[in-house]
Amino acid sequence: MLLQKSLKELAVKADASNLRLWGKIKGTHKDYFVVEGTSVQGAGEAEEGSMLEARGAEGVNKFAYWVSNSPAGPWTVLPDISSEDLRASKSIKVLFSGDINRKIVTNPFYFKSEKEYLRSTIARIAFSTTLVPKGVYRTIEDNPNDIEENVPDEGPIPVPPTSEMIKPQNWVHYTRNIL
Numbered sequence: 001m002l003l004q005k006s007l008k009e010l011a012v013k014a015d016a017s018n019l020r021l022w023g024k025i026k027g028t029h030k031d032y033f034v035v036e037g038t039s040v041q042g043a044g045e046a047e048e049g050s051m052l053e054a055r056g057a058e059g060v061n062k063f064a065y066w067v068s069n070s071p072a073g074p075w076t077v078l079p080d081i082s083s084e085d086l087r088a089s090k091s092i093k094v095l096f097s098g099d100i101n102r103k104i105v106t107n108p109f110y111f112k113s114e115k116e117y118l119r120s121t122i123a124r125i126a127f128s129t130t131l132v133p134k135g136v137y138r139t140i141e142d143n144p145n146d147i148e149e150n151v152p153d154e155g156p157i158p159v160p161p162t163s164e165m166i167k168p169q170n171w172v173h174y175t176r177n178i179l
Contacts, residue, residue: 003071007035010066010075014039022065022122030069030098034122039064039077052082060086060123067118069098076100078119085112089120132174133165 007019019037039055053059066075078100092106100115110117138150164170 003033006068006071006073006075009073010035011037014064014066014075014077016064016066022126025096025118025121027096027098032067032069032096032098032118033071035066035068035075036063036126037066052080055080060127063126065119065122067100067115076115078115078122081116081119081123085116085120086123088112089117089124092117127175128173130174131171133160134170134172137174 003021007021010016011019016037016039019035022034022036025032025034053061055061055064061080065078067078068075088108088110091108092104092110094104094106094110094117096118097114100113100118102114104110104112104114104117136150137147140146140148160170
């Protein structure tokens, strides 16, 4: 109940929509509750020459993420990330502490704080674990990089039995790979 009330308050304060609990990440001192959603604040075009993808567009910055150490808040929005942030986060292994402003000391040197590392880790997890049943979506003929819901003319796709859905070959990744 605390989480639900806190998310309603966050939606109003941050002018956010489609909020959902993304998950919980354990820390050495405190844990992170992570919320995913769309936000008007910070959305728009990426700057010319910037390595950032625009928030709200396709890619790793499509959604905004908020974190809190308690389900009751307060919520802190995580920054958008660049390809450099993703590359750097893949090269280090650090335990989260629960303090988003903590400077990370590691080899190879990481020039950012825990909030950028956390946001990069969330993006890597989200892109590698979002699965859908095979056949629910199809590629668009004009642009094979885009997908659409697969709605045949003769009606909805029949739902396979549960015994078939336990087989890995009946699942596909929904999101494209991170470039």
